[in-house]
Amino acid sequence: MTLTRRDLLRTTATSTAGLVVAFHVPRVARAAGPAAPPLPPANAFLRIGADDSVTVLLAHSEMGQGSWTGLAMLVAEELDCDWSKVRCEHAPAAPVYAHPAFGVQMTGGSSATWSEFDRYRQVGATAKDMLIRAAAARWKVSPAACRAAGGKVIHGKDELSYGKLAEAAMKLAPPKTVSLKEPKDWKLIGTKVRRLDTPEKITGKAKFGMDVQFPDLRTAVVARPPAFGAKLAKFDATAALKVPGVEKVVPTANGVAVVAKHFWAAKLGRDALKIDWTPPEGGGVDTPKQMAEFHDKAKAPGAIAKTKGDIDAGLTGAKTKLVAEYEVPYLAHAPMEPLNCTVKIDGDRAEIWTGTQFQSIDQMVAGAILGHSPDKARDKVTIHTMFLGGGFGRRATPTSDFVSEAVIVAKAAGVPVKVVWTREDDIHGGYYRPAYVHRIQAGLDDKGRPVAWDHVVVGQSIVAGTPFEGMLAQHGVDSTSVEGLVESPYLESTGAVRVSLHSPKPPIPVLWWRSVGNTHTAFAMEGMIDEAAHAAGADPLAYRLALLKEKPRHAAALALAADKAGWSSPPPPGRARGIAVHESFRSIVAEVAEVSVENGRIRVHSVTCAVDCGTAINPLAIEAQVQGSVAFGLSAVLYGKLTFAGGRVQQSNFHDYPVVRMWDMPKIDVHIIQGKGAPMGGIGEPATAPIAPAVANAVFALTKQRLRTLPLKLA
Amino acid sequence: MKLDINGTVREVEAPPEMPLLWVIRDLLGFTGTKFGCGMAQCGACTVHLDGQPVRSCVTPVSTVGTRKVRTIEGLSPDGSHPVQRAWAEADVVQCGYCQSGQIMTTVALLEQNPSPSDTDIDAALSGNICRCGTYVRIREAVHLAARLSHGGGK
Structure with missing residues (x-):
C-alpha cells in the first residue's frame, strides 16, 4: 500500500473538533474572526483535573528529544500553573494534532518546538483567560481585577485553584484572541527544567511499544526476504508449528509470520520455517561494484541543483584547482528498541499500539488494509502512541512498513498480535541512510579563496516514489540529497557554482537518518573547505572566518567554539584539533574536536560545541540533544558501515555493526548562543552533522592523512 | 520451576x-x-x-x-534508590529504553566499587549501549550516585 500525494494533502484539512472534553471549549465559539487566525482548541491539548493536575496532550512523539517536557513548558509558561502538577500524554491520532508546518501528525525534522511555539503557548493563554473569567464570575468582580499565578486565580485575599475552577471555566466561551507574554516576563522558558518523563524511565514503568501486554495478545516474529529484491516463493511451516507455544503461521506481503504465545516461541518457530526465496533479479546489490559505479557517475554532472556563473571558465581561470571525492556508506538507525507494533482488529476497526513518528500515515495505511478510505480510516483506526525507544527517522516510514505488516499479520491470524523485530531483523530490514559519493572540483584564486565550485553528488533519493516526492523534490533533485550544500554559506561569495545530483535507484529501501542529507553534505563541504584552507596555507579557523564575513551567526558560532576549545593555544602533545560549522534545521552548530591516535585507532578526547538555535527554551534539553547528536554522529565517523553482497546485508547486530560506547565517548562541552531575534531553530539533529568533518579535519591536522571516506580508517 | x-x-x-x-x-x-x-x-x-x-x-x-x-x-518502588536519584538529578534519560540496564549495571558496579574512577566507569558500562548518547550524563550520574550512596548528598 502506498499513499498518494492527494491522500497526504487531505490530512492537512484541519478539523476544529476537539477530542478531549475535560477542558471543553464550545465548538460554536471557536469560529475564527476574519482578522485573527483561529486559536487552537484548548480542549484538545489540555486537561485540568479537579485535583489541580494539568495534563498536556502531545501532538509529537517522545523519542528522547524531550518534547514531553518542552511542549509542556510552553503551555505552563502561559497558564501560570504549578509546574509540579504538570503531566504529559501522547495525543491520539487525529487531524487536530497535525503538525502546524507539515500538515500531518508526525515528529521529525527537528521541528516540534519551533512549530508548536505559538500553538502550545496559545493553549495555555486561552485556558488561563477562561479560568480567570470563571473566578471573576464566582467572586462577582471584573476579570481585569484578577490575576493568575502558581495554579491559582487571585483577587485580593481570595484565591481559587485551577482545579476548583476547571468545571466552570470549561462552560465559558473561549477568547477570540489572547496576548502572549513578552520574553522578558517568561518564568519557565529559558530556564533549565528537568525532564517530566524521568520518574517512569528510571523505574522501568515507562511503556514502550515493546511493553504492550494484554490478555490474549500473541507475539509474532516474521521471516522477511534475506536479500533486497528477493521474493517469497514457497514455505513449509511443519517444523515451525511443532515448536511448543507456536499457534499459527501466516504469510505476509513478502514473508511469513509465526504467531506464538510469547516472543521466544515465535522466534524459535520463525527459525524453524523452511522457505524458498526467489533471488533478486540481476543478482542484487554488491557494495564494491555499486560504489565503483557511484564514483564513475560522479565524473559527469547530474541534474542541476544549483548553478551560478560560468563553472567551466571559473575552474579554468582559477589559480589552483583541488579535486577530491568523499564517500559515505549505507547506515542503519539501530534504535535501542527494535521495531514492533501491536494490532487488535475488531470487525472493520483496528487498534494499534506502537512507537511511531508518523501517526497520520500509519492510520491511513492501516485503514487501507482494512478497506477504508483515508477519511474513514480516521474513525476506524485508533493509534496509541507509546514511548519510542529511539526513532532517529526509522519510525517515520512513508510506507508505514512496520505498522502495515503488523496489521496484515493480525488480520490473517485473527487474533491480537504484537509483531516484534529482532536486532538482526532491524539491521537487515532496510530503510537505511543511503550511501553517497561527492566529487568536488574547487578553483581557488591567488589568495586561496574559492572562486569556482563544481560539486557532484551521487546517491539514492529518500523521497522518490513516496508521497513526499512532490513536496521535497523538484526537477529531478531530491532536496534532502543536497541540503546543507546548495545553501552552503561558503558558496555565497563564490562566483561560479554548480551543484548537481545523480539519484540511482538500486532496490534498497532508504530513509531519513538523524540530520538526513546533512550527514554527508557537511562532511564533504567542511572537509573540502579544510582542504582549501590547507592549500592556502591558512589556519582553518581564520580561513573560515574570512569566508564568512557576511554570515555573522556562523562566524560567532565558530569563534565561540574555537575560543572555548582553546584554539589559539597548542593542544596537548600527541593531539590535534579540527573544526567545522554547519547550519541545518534552522540552527547553526560549530564543533571543535580534539583527537589523538592510540594503537592505530582514532580517539576523540573532547568536542566543544557552540550552538545557535535562536530562542533557547530549555538549556538542559539543548545540551542533552547536542551531546546525543555528537554521539550519534560519532558512531558513523568511527564505525558505521553496512555492506551488501547479492543484495544481502552482511552485518547483523552490534558485534559487526558497532556503535559508540561509553569508552569511546569524548568529553562534550556545549555552549549556547542566545539568539538575538534569530528565529527559533531545531535541536534534535543539527549537532550530528559537524562531528564528522571536525574529527576528520583534526585527524588531518595530526597525521596529514586526509580521510575522505566514512567511517574514518587510518592508512 | x-x-x-x-x-x-x-x-x-x-x-x-x-x-x-x-x-x-x-x-x-x-x-x-x-x-x-x-x-x-x-x-x-x-x-x-x-x-x-x-x-x-x-x-x-x-x-x-x-x-x-x-x-x-x-530496585525501589518509587525511584528512591541512590542510583535512581542520581539519574534524576543529572537528567540522564532521553528515550529511556536502555536506562534500566544502565542503572542495573551501575548498581552492581557501586556495590563492588563504591568510588569508581572514570576508567572504572568506562570498563563497567561499556557493555551498555545508549543510542541517544546519554553517556556524558551517565558518567556524571555514576559519580553522583557514589556520593549519594555514601550518604554524603551532593
Whole structure:
C-alpha cells in the first residue's frame, strides 16, 4: 500500500473538533474572526483535573528529544500553573494534532518546538483567560481585577485553584484572541527544567511499544526476504508449528509470520520455517561494484541543483584547482528498541499500539488494509502512541512498513498480535541512510579563496516514489540529497557554482537518518573547505572566518567554539584539533574536536560545541540533544558501515555493526548562543552533522592523512 | 520451576533453554527489563543474579537455579534508590529504553566499587549501549550516585 500525494494533502484539512472534553471549549465559539487566525482548541491539548493536575496532550512523539517536557513548558509558561502538577500524554491520532508546518501528525525534522511555539503557548493563554473569567464570575468582580499565578486565580485575599475552577471555566466561551507574554516576563522558558518523563524511565514503568501486554495478545516474529529484491516463493511451516507455544503461521506481503504465545516461541518457530526465496533479479546489490559505479557517475554532472556563473571558465581561470571525492556508506538507525507494533482488529476497526513518528500515515495505511478510505480510516483506526525507544527517522516510514505488516499479520491470524523485530531483523530490514559519493572540483584564486565550485553528488533519493516526492523534490533533485550544500554559506561569495545530483535507484529501501542529507553534505563541504584552507596555507579557523564575513551567526558560532576549545593555544602533545560549522534545521552548530591516535585507532578526547538555535527554551534539553547528536554522529565517523553482497546485508547486530560506547565517548562541552531575534531553530539533529568533518579535519591536522571516506580508517 | 524474583518466589512453566529475559517479560510481566540485541552486546536486558549483573537475553532460565533475580522493578518502588536519584538529578534519560540496564549495571558496579574512577566507569558500562548518547550524563550520574550512596548528598 502506498499513499498518494492527494491522500497526504487531505490530512492537512484541519478539523476544529476537539477530542478531549475535560477542558471543553464550545465548538460554536471557536469560529475564527476574519482578522485573527483561529486559536487552537484548548480542549484538545489540555486537561485540568479537579485535583489541580494539568495534563498536556502531545501532538509529537517522545523519542528522547524531550518534547514531553518542552511542549509542556510552553503551555505552563502561559497558564501560570504549578509546574509540579504538570503531566504529559501522547495525543491520539487525529487531524487536530497535525503538525502546524507539515500538515500531518508526525515528529521529525527537528521541528516540534519551533512549530508548536505559538500553538502550545496559545493553549495555555486561552485556558488561563477562561479560568480567570470563571473566578471573576464566582467572586462577582471584573476579570481585569484578577490575576493568575502558581495554579491559582487571585483577587485580593481570595484565591481559587485551577482545579476548583476547571468545571466552570470549561462552560465559558473561549477568547477570540489572547496576548502572549513578552520574553522578558517568561518564568519557565529559558530556564533549565528537568525532564517530566524521568520518574517512569528510571523505574522501568515507562511503556514502550515493546511493553504492550494484554490478555490474549500473541507475539509474532516474521521471516522477511534475506536479500533486497528477493521474493517469497514457497514455505513449509511443519517444523515451525511443532515448536511448543507456536499457534499459527501466516504469510505476509513478502514473508511469513509465526504467531506464538510469547516472543521466544515465535522466534524459535520463525527459525524453524523452511522457505524458498526467489533471488533478486540481476543478482542484487554488491557494495564494491555499486560504489565503483557511484564514483564513475560522479565524473559527469547530474541534474542541476544549483548553478551560478560560468563553472567551466571559473575552474579554468582559477589559480589552483583541488579535486577530491568523499564517500559515505549505507547506515542503519539501530534504535535501542527494535521495531514492533501491536494490532487488535475488531470487525472493520483496528487498534494499534506502537512507537511511531508518523501517526497520520500509519492510520491511513492501516485503514487501507482494512478497506477504508483515508477519511474513514480516521474513525476506524485508533493509534496509541507509546514511548519510542529511539526513532532517529526509522519510525517515520512513508510506507508505514512496520505498522502495515503488523496489521496484515493480525488480520490473517485473527487474533491480537504484537509483531516484534529482532536486532538482526532491524539491521537487515532496510530503510537505511543511503550511501553517497561527492566529487568536488574547487578553483581557488591567488589568495586561496574559492572562486569556482563544481560539486557532484551521487546517491539514492529518500523521497522518490513516496508521497513526499512532490513536496521535497523538484526537477529531478531530491532536496534532502543536497541540503546543507546548495545553501552552503561558503558558496555565497563564490562566483561560479554548480551543484548537481545523480539519484540511482538500486532496490534498497532508504530513509531519513538523524540530520538526513546533512550527514554527508557537511562532511564533504567542511572537509573540502579544510582542504582549501590547507592549500592556502591558512589556519582553518581564520580561513573560515574570512569566508564568512557576511554570515555573522556562523562566524560567532565558530569563534565561540574555537575560543572555548582553546584554539589559539597548542593542544596537548600527541593531539590535534579540527573544526567545522554547519547550519541545518534552522540552527547553526560549530564543533571543535580534539583527537589523538592510540594503537592505530582514532580517539576523540573532547568536542566543544557552540550552538545557535535562536530562542533557547530549555538549556538542559539543548545540551542533552547536542551531546546525543555528537554521539550519534560519532558512531558513523568511527564505525558505521553496512555492506551488501547479492543484495544481502552482511552485518547483523552490534558485534559487526558497532556503535559508540561509553569508552569511546569524548568529553562534550556545549555552549549556547542566545539568539538575538534569530528565529527559533531545531535541536534534535543539527549537532550530528559537524562531528564528522571536525574529527576528520583534526585527524588531518595530526597525521596529514586526509580521510575522505566514512567511517574514518587510518592508512 | 521456581524463580526467586524481586523477593518473591514465582512458579513458572518455561522450556529450560528459554532466556531469562523472556521469562521475566513475557511470562512474569516485568517489562522494565528490555530486549535490545539478543546476544549480550547491548546490556539493555541487564538484571542481577545474587547481585551480579548478567545479560538475561543469553541466560537460559534453567541455569538460574536458586539465585535471586533482581530487576529494575526490584530496585525501589518509587525511584528512591541512590542510583535512581542520581539519574534524576543529572537528567540522564532521553528515550529511556536502555536506562534500566544502565542503572542495573551501575548498581552492581557501586556495590563492588563504591568510588569508581572514570576508567572504572568506562570498563563497567561499556557493555551498555545508549543510542541517544546519554553517556556524558551517565558518567556524571555514576559519580553522583557514589556520593549519594555514601550518604554524603551532593
